């Protein structure tokens with residue numbers, strides 16, 4: 279694993295954006311895996327900045343997102359689809375057909391999971407997958423106890439995740455209980471992984487996930503076995519590592 283510890287959140291986001299931009303400069307047709315949540319937000323703002331300055335173009339990339347809530351259409355304010363268009367895609371030079379998220383509105387969710395996995399394969403696989411980490415160590419929505427071999431699947435969200443995501447919804451009852459999520463198997467197939475986290479509240483889980491034992495109870499821990507994983511942290515998130 280390669281570690282990059284940045285003095286603050288701004289430089290952390292710039293480091294992540296630079297790694298993604300370099301990937302696209304080297305291979306303009308890159309297949310990029312994106313994540314939602316607060317961790318990648320500043321990275322997306324930096325990427326839009328790089329695009330405005332003419333440093334990077336997304337005109338030929340294809341993107342796949344890690345996950346989507348079941349039951350929220352793309353125009354729902356809390357759908358991950360809307361999050362991505364609001365925070366990244368709309369600011370890049372790319373069209374709707376270049377970006378795909380699992381469709382949490384599909385009539386047959388099982389079939390959607392298979393289609394999604396096949397679409398990633400047909401695109402040639404993910405060149406670079408960006409990841410955040412949940413407070414319980416989950417990546418995408420792979421909750422504690424997940425099987426490492428799983429591909430895209432329907433996940434039942436646990437109480438901690440529902441609680442963490444409640445801040446975005448008016449009431450707890452509004453938080454979806456299920457999501458479609460790439461599995462650990464899908465994520466580990468990506469050729470490169472870029473994991474990012476900031477803030478003191480992530481320090482303990484970063485230590486447990488990357489310096490502790492590899493266990494399905496903490497799905498991010500499997501990244502210790504990925505052959506090309508870069509972890510970009512701010513000083514606070516790295517503070518329990520020493």
Ligand code: GLP
Pocket residue numbers: 313314315316317318344345409410411412413416417418419439
């Ligand atoms: C959600 C997402 C994850 C994300 C996690 C952490 O559960 N499904 O992909 O990494 O939240 O979010 P945040 O970056 O806001 O802490």
